[in-house]
Amino acid sequence: xxxxxxxxxxxxxxxxxxxxxxxxxxxxxxxxxxxxxxxxxxxxxxxxxxxxxxxxxxxxxxxxxxxxxxxxxxxxxxxxxxxxxxxxxxxxxxxxxxxxxxxxxxxxxxxxxxxxxxxxxxxxxxxxxxxxxxxxxxxxxxxxxxxxxxxxxxxxxxxxxxxxxxxxxxxxxxxxxxxxxxxxxxxxxxxxxxxxxxxxxxxxxxxxxxxxxxxxxxxxxxxxxxxxxxxxxxxxxxxxxxxxxxxxxxxxxxxxxxxxxxxxxxxxxxxxxxxxxxxxxxxxxxxxxxxxxxxxxxxxxxxxxxxxxxxxxxxxxxxxxxxxxxxxxxxxxxxx
Numbered sequence: 360x361x362x363x364x365x366x367x368x369x370x371x372x373x374x375x376x377x378x379x380x381x382x383x384x385x386x387x388x389x390x391x392x393x394x395x396x397x398x399x400x401x402x403x404x405x406x407x408x409x410x411x412x413x414x415x416x417x418x419x420x421x422x423x424x425x426x427x428x429x430x431x432x433x434x435x436x437x438x439x440x441x442x443x444x445x446x447x448x449x450x451x452x453x454x455x456x457x458x459x460x461x462x463x464x465x466x467x468x469x470x471x472x473x474x475x476x477x478x479x480x481x482x483x484x485x486x487x488x489x490x491x492x493x494x495x496x497x498x499x500x501x502x503x504x505x506x507x508x509x510x511x512x513x514x515x516x517x518x519x520x521x522x523x524x525x526x527x528x529x530x531x532x533x534x535x536x537x538x539x540x541x542x543x544x545x546x547x548x549x550x551x552x553x554x555x556x557x558x559x560x561x562x563x564x565x566x567x568x569x570x571x572x573x574x575x576x577x578x579x580x581x582x583x584x585x586x587x588x589x590x591x592x593x594x595x596x597x598x599x600x601x602x603x604x605x606x607x608x609x610x611x612x613x614x615x616x617x618x619x620x621x622x623x624x625x626x627x628x629x630x631x632x633x634x635x636x637x638x639x640x641x642x643x644x645x646x647x648x649x650x651x652x653x654x655x656x657x658x659x660x661x662x663x664x665x666x667x668x669x670x671x672x673x674x675x676x677x678x679x680x681x682x683x684x685x686x687x688x689x690x691x692x693x694x695x
Contacts, residue, residue: 383497383669383670383671384497384669384670384671385670385671386670387647387651387670390495390496390497390647390669390670391495391644391647393497394494394495394496394497394647394669395643398494398643401494401502402491402494402636402639402640402643403635403636403639404502405487405490405491405502405506405639406634406635406636406637406638406639406640407634407635408502408503408506409483409484409487409638409639410634410638411483412479412480412483412484413480413638415475415476415479416473416476416477416479416480418476419469419472419473419476420469420473423465423466423468423469423472426465426469427462427465427466427469430458430461430462430465431462433458434455434458434459434462437451437454437455437458438451463536466532467529467532470528470529470532471529473525473528474522474525474526474529475525476525477521477522477524477525478518478521478522478525479521480521481514481517481518481519481520481521481522481524482510482513482514482517482518482521483510483517484517484521484570484642485509485510485513485514485516485517485570485573485574486505486506486507486509486510486513487506487638487639487642488509488570488571488573488574488642488646489505489506489508489509489513489574490502490505490506490509491639491642491643491645491646492571492574492575492646492649492650493505494643494646495643495646495647495650495669496650496668496669497668497669498668498669509574512574513573513574516573516580516583517570517573519580520566520569520570520573523562524562524563524566527559527562527563528559530555530559531555531556531559534551534552534555535552535555535556538551538552538555539552561588561591561592562588563602564591564598564599564602565584565587565588565590565591566587567591567598567601567602567645567648567649568586568587568590568591568649568652569583569584569587571645571646571649571650571653572586572587572649572653575653576657586657590652590656593656594652597648601644601645601648604644605641605644605645608629608632608633608637609629611625611629612625612626612628612629650668654666654667
């Protein structure tokens with residue numbers, strides 16, 4: 360019984376017939392759900408492999424979250440003492456300023472330690488994007504060997520991208536604090552303050568295109584960044600929507616933690632989701648989207664490049680039919 364189940368799982372049910380081109384998905388939505396169904400277990404294994412690169416990031420975040428939680432707890436104690444009348448208002452203001460400065464110092468230190476931790480993830484992200492790109496267009500890719508080869512081939516550009524990404528939050532934080540202080544004297548400085556945040560967010564969203572383009576085309580690094588930014592701006596609504604979708608589990612965990620007493624369960628479920636599936640699934644969804652964008656804006660302009668991979672195309676069928684040799688009208692039935 361088990362052998363029959365495994366045969367059906369790997370080879371399909373008997374009597375189903377051969378898989379023909381007409382059985383291919385006709386829309387990208389159909390292609391997404393079909394490939395997700397067939398590659399789901401592979402995404403879990405790929406995610407577990409990808410998690411090895413994120414261990415330094417998780418260690419840094421976990422450590423500094425505990426420090427920030429302790430510092431915020433101290434601020435709450437000060438507020439309780441002030442309300443109870445055991446702490447003078449002047450002493451409260453002085454100690455509060457010390458705690459706030461301490462929180463800022465811890466946050467800055469965390470962002471600095473995140474730079475080398477995030478740098479490790481870049482080459483591995485390139486490997487994940489190569490595998491998910493192939494799966495999203497219903498092409499084969501080995502989880503380990505193709506992942507490893509993509510890491511070796513793209514490690515320089517992947518490393519450069521992740522290093523820049525590590526410095527982006529630092530730049531955003533420093534500029535936000537600097538222009539925020541300047542805005543106290545002139546509201547004009549609110550403009551560069553908000554502009555810095557917008558530019559930082561655009562960079563983070565452009566990563567949705569940077570890594571897939573990195574593993575799909577041979578480009579100079581500056582051209583890679585330029586094209587990624589242009590596609591991000593040109594497809595901004597859809598890109599923002601996909602980014603919001605990718606962080607939805609985090610939002611749900613935060614909402615459940617805030618509005619219900621199930622904080623520990625929410626954090627545990629969210630943690631398990633990202634450990635087992637979350638990152639690879641997010642990359643797979645992004646790959647399905649970027650494959651369509653590349654077909655529309657890049658592949659159609661490259662001579663000989665294939666488009667709509669994994670989708671049924673009637674034009675290809677007609678070309679094959681026209682390429683077949685015609686039968687002779689002679690009585691012997693031989694081809695000319």
